[in-house]
Amino acid sequence: MTYCVALKLERGLVFAADTRTNAGIDNISTFSKLHSWEQDGERVMVLLSAGNLAITQAIISQLEQHQRSDNLDSATIFNVQSMFQAARVVGDAVRQVYAIDGKALEARGESFTASLIFGGQIKGESPRLFHIYAEGNFIEATDDTAFFQIGEHKYGKPILDRVARADMRLGEAAKLLLVSFDSTLRSNLSVGMPVDLLAYQADNLRITRKKRIEQDDEYFKDLSDGWSVALREAFDNLPELEI
Amino acid sequence: MTYCVALKLERGLVFAADTRTNAGIDNISTFSKLHSWEQDGERVMVLLSAGNLAITQAIISQLEQHQRSDNLDSATIFNVQSMFQAARVVGDAVRQVYAIDGKALEARGESFTASLIFGGQIKGESPRLFHIYAEGNFIEATDDTAFFQIGEHKYGKPILDRVARADMRLGEAAKLLLVSFDSTLRSNLSVGMPVDLLAYQADNLRITRKKRIEQDDEYFKDLSDGWSVALREAFDNLPELEI
Numbered sequence: 108m109t110y111c112v113a114l115k116l117e118r119g120l121v122f123a124a125d126t127r128t129n130a131g132i133d134n135i136s137t138f139s140k141l142h143s144w145e146q147d148g149e150r151v152m153v154l155l156s157a158g159n160l161a162i163t164q165a166i167i168s169q170l171e172q173h174q175r176s177d178n179l180d181s182a183t184i185f186n187v188q189s190m191f192q193a194a195r196v197v198g199d200a201v202r203q204v205y206a207i208d209g210k211a212l213e214a215r216g217e218s219f220t221a222s223l224i225f226g227g228q229i230k231g232e233s234p235r236l237f238h239i240y241a242e243g244n245f246i247e248a249t250d251d252t253a254f255f256q257i258g259e260h261k262y263g264k265p266i267l268d269r270v271a272r273a274d275m276r277l278g279e280a281a282k283l284l285l286v287s288f289d290s291t292l293r294s295n296l297s298v299g300m301p302v303d304l305l306a307y308q309a310d311n312l313r314i315t316r317k318k319r320i321e322q323d324d325e326y327f328k329d330l331s332d333g334w335s336v337a338l339r340e341a342f343d344n345l346p347e348l349e350i
Numbered sequence: 351m352t353y354c355v356a357l358k359l360e361r362g363l364v365f366a367a368d369t370r371t372n373a374g375i376d377n378i379s380t381f382s383k384l385h386s387w388e389q390d391g392e393r394v395m396v397l398l399s400a401g402n403l404a405i406t407q408a409i410i411s412q413l414e415q416h417q418r419s420d421n422l423d424s425a426t427i428f429n430v431q432s433m434f435q436a437a438r439v440v441g442d443a444v445r446q447v448y449a450i451d452g453k454a455l456e457a458r459g460e461s462f463t464a465s466l467i468f469g470g471q472i473k474g475e476s477p478r479l480f481h482i483y484a485e486g487n488f489i490e491a492t493d494d495t496a497f498f499q500i501g502e503h504k505y506g507k508p509i510l511d512r513v514a515r516a517d518m519r520l521g522e523a524a525k526l527l528l529v530s531f532d533s534t535l536r537s538n539l540s541v542g543m544p545v546d547l548l549a550y551q552a553d554n555l556r557i558t559r560k561k562r563i564e565q566d567d568e569y570f571k572d573l574s575d576g577w578s579v580a581l582r583e584a585f586d587n588l589p590e591l592e593i
Contacts, residue, residue, distance in 0.1 A: 261504030265533035269578055270585050278590040285591065290508035306593045316593045326591060333588050335512055341580030342513050345573055348524040350549045350559045 108297035109258035111140055111155035112287060113224045114280050115236040115248040117273050119309040120226045123284040124155045125258075125292075127299030141303040142167055144184065148312050152184055152193060152227035153305055157258035158220035158241065159212075162204055166221065169200040190227060190235035191247075197225050198243035205243070222257040227307070234309050262294045263287030277306040277316070282330065285320065289331045302327075351540035352501035354383055354398035355530060356467045357523050358479040358491040360516050362552040363469045366527040367398045368501075368535075370542030384546040385410055387427065391555050395427055395436060395470035396548055400501035401463035401484065402455075405447055409464065412443040433470060433478040434490075440468050441486035448486070465500040470550070477552050505537045506530035520549040520559070525573065528563070532574045545570075 111124040124140040138160060143153045154170075156163035173183035173196075184193045201221055209219045219241055226236035226248075236248040238255040248255060253273050256264065266287050275283070281304055291298050301324075306316040320327050354367040367383040381403060386396045397413075399406035416426035416439075427436045444464055452462045462484055469479035469491075479491040481498040491498060496516050499507065509530050518526070524547055534541050544567075549559040563570050 259504075261502075261537070262508050264537045265505050265508075266581065266585075268537055269581055276590070278593060281591040281593050282588060283585070286585065286588070294504070294507045294511055304591075304593060318593050326589070330588055330591075334584070337584035337587065338509065338512055338581075341577065341584050342509075342526070342529065344580065345525060345529070345576050346569070347519070347521040348528065348547075348569060348573075350521055350524050350547060350561050 108295070109140060109157040110256070110260065110263065110288065110291045110298045111157055111224055111258055112254060112256045112260070112263065112267070112284055113153075113155060113226055113236055114254045114271060114275075114284065115226070115234065115273070116253070116275055116277065116280055117309075118275075118277055119311070120153070120234050120236060120307045121277055121280040121284060122153050122155055122224070122226065122305045122307075123281075123288060124303050125288065125298045126301055126303060127297065128160050129297060135299070137299075137301070139303055141305060143305060143314055143317070145312075145314050146185065148230070150185075150227065150229045151307055151312055151314055152225070153307065154197065155224040155257065157222045159217075162208065162219065162221045163223070165204045165208065166197070166200045166223070169203055170197065188229065189232055190229055190237070193227070193229070194225055194237040194239060194245050194247075197223065198239055198245055201239065201241065202243040205241070224255045224257055228309065228312060230312060234307065259291060259295050259298050262291040266290060277308060281306050285327060285330055286334055289327075289334060351538070352383060352400040353499070353503065353506065353531065353534045353541040354400055354467055354501055355497060355499045355503070355506065355510070355527055356396075356398060356469055356479055357497045357514060357518075357527065358469070358477065358516070359496070359518055359520065359523055360552075361518075361520055362554070363396070363477050363479060363550045364520055364523040364527060365396050365398055365467070365469065365548045365550075366524075366531060367546050368531065368541045369544055369546065370540065371403050372540060378542070380542075380544070382546055384548060386548060386557055386560070388555075388557050389428065391473070393428075393470065393472045394550055394555055394557055395468070396550065397440065398467040398500065400465045402460075405451065405462065405464045406466070408447045408451065409440070409443045409466070412446055413440065431472065432475055433472055433480070436470070436472070437468055437480040437482060437488050437490075440466065441482055441488055444482065444484065445486040448484070467498045467500055471552065471555060473555060477550065502534060502538050502541050505534040509533060520551060524549050528570060528573055529577055532570075532577060
């Protein structure tokens, strides 16, 4: 499995993705599930992917192939004028990969699984964040629901439900995503370190804050230990049930 | 869905179950998923059930029918001499219901879903706790893994993973199960109040501490609010990521 989460804030966007992939439980590898593209001062886009790795890699290759193509007529994530149009391009790439691989997968009893979080900013717009489905359609984050999760999302959802707020600082939001990851990593073996993090500051239109958190990362260890201690203390301080 | 959880402690056993059942999202009812039986001073047994309500009710009726039968030759949960044998009786009841209903369900594309937590004590033994599967086989809780969850278990697992300890007091463990429920209730609509709680003190051999926590229960409201505040404080006190 996979765990990816992204948060839309007043100050920008924050993305995090684990890197574990597995075919069965005894064939585990590390693949980045966070991809980003930028045209300095013009546009920044980030894609988080969950599902069948062959499918999600094909989608990304499809998107990047456009960049090298000379066909200026077709819409690509590098030439569209809004994030909505860019999300359409990503959705179209999902449908193209389905057209190529879907039938063969279904014939073998495998389902076409792909779930994407896509966000970023194009000059002239505010940052936007989308959740794109295997069918190629998508929804957009609003003030009511400012975060999206894909993959193994349940363990890390309670803390997001309680703490996520649109007015958080980027570093604070990055901390929140890592706490959400910590809960998931402890409870589910199919999600694994390292974790890729990207914090995008609104109107910056370039990627300056991207980090891979390794297993032995000092900050993450302190965060994880500190959170455990704080949770136990918080729990001890609650009144006991008289039953 | 459903959320049920039970914890085996040095001091006894604690069980909790929600009461929401649904057929589709617009047909919601309240059914107890916590069933208990006692023979005063002789045996106490508790069963938590998740899955298809028709199946789990049939299993319970099957177990109770034994009580009224005069056939003293057959093993029932009321005449066996160990909790292991009792778990076998429950597993057999699951298999009998499968024999009756399984084919018709599968013919309509419905799967035979039933997942049970079964625990208690028979005089002469220590309290024991089992997780019984839809196939009728089961596993037992040990010191290494002292809790079982069934149904919508992921949201409430991180806090159990961090806080559950075999030397907890019963009231402390009941508090833990309610915190685990609170996370689940907030994040998943298919799990609903009221929550049934039962705390069994080892060697008591009678049920004295059983409680239904209603939506407007003062203790639960304070616990839920207190936990939210404590979590946010704990989160705020952790160092921010410099990214």
